[in-house]
Amino acid sequence: MLEFIVKSVLIGAGATALFDLWGKFLYVTIGIPMANWGMVGRWFAHLPMGKMWHDSIAAADPVAGERLIGWVAHYAIGILYAAVLILIWGLDWTRSPTLVPALIVGIVTVSAGWFILSPGVGNGIAGSKTPNPTKVRCLQLAAHTVFGLGLYFSALLVNAAA
Incomplete structure (x- = not known):
């Protein structure tokens, strides 16, 4: 159990950090605004008050x-996604990581943003109420693909350090 928890935390935090570095790269190179985790935090903080949709x-x-x-929730969710990956593919996956399971989890996780967070913060399903929904969807899909790559590379690093 301890191995599962430690690897979930390290792999999930590593993947989330790569996700954030990707956002910073896009901001620095082409001016794409970075995620506003404060607004995500506001959304999370309103949930216990019974307000999910804004x-x-x-x-x-x-x-x-x-x-x-928002920042704590962002990293906690990344860790949770890593835990799901390990639950599905097992601790053996962490000992010999392969790319496909990590990419599957990374890409599938964009659905939470599209169908829960985006409508919850007022942007509609998959950003449908934003000025350029296609751009939003492509950027989110790319970011979650990077998250999947982060799961894989973080698992490689954790495995190499073990």
């Missing part, structure tokens, strides 16, 4: 510590 999360009441909440 017309605009930016117009919702601010919450103390929302940026920290």
Whole structure:
């Protein structure tokens, strides 16, 4: 159990960090705005208040510590996705990582953003209410593909360090 927890944390955090580096790369090279984890934190903070769907999360009441909440949630979700990967493919996958399972999990996870977070913050299903939904979808799919690559490369690093 301890091995499962440690590897989930290390692989998930590593993959999430690569996801964030990808966002920074896009911002620096072509000016794509980085994710606003404060707004994600605001959305999460409103959930216990019974508010899941917002017309605009930016117009919702601010919450103390929302940026920290967003960052913690972002990394916790990355760790959760790594745990799901390990639950499905087993700890043996972490000892001898292969690319396909990691990419499957990375790409499938974009559905949570498209069908839960995006409509929850007021952007519609898969960003349908944004000015350029196709661009949003492509960027999110690319980011989650990078997350999948991050799962794979983080597993390789964890395995090499063991």
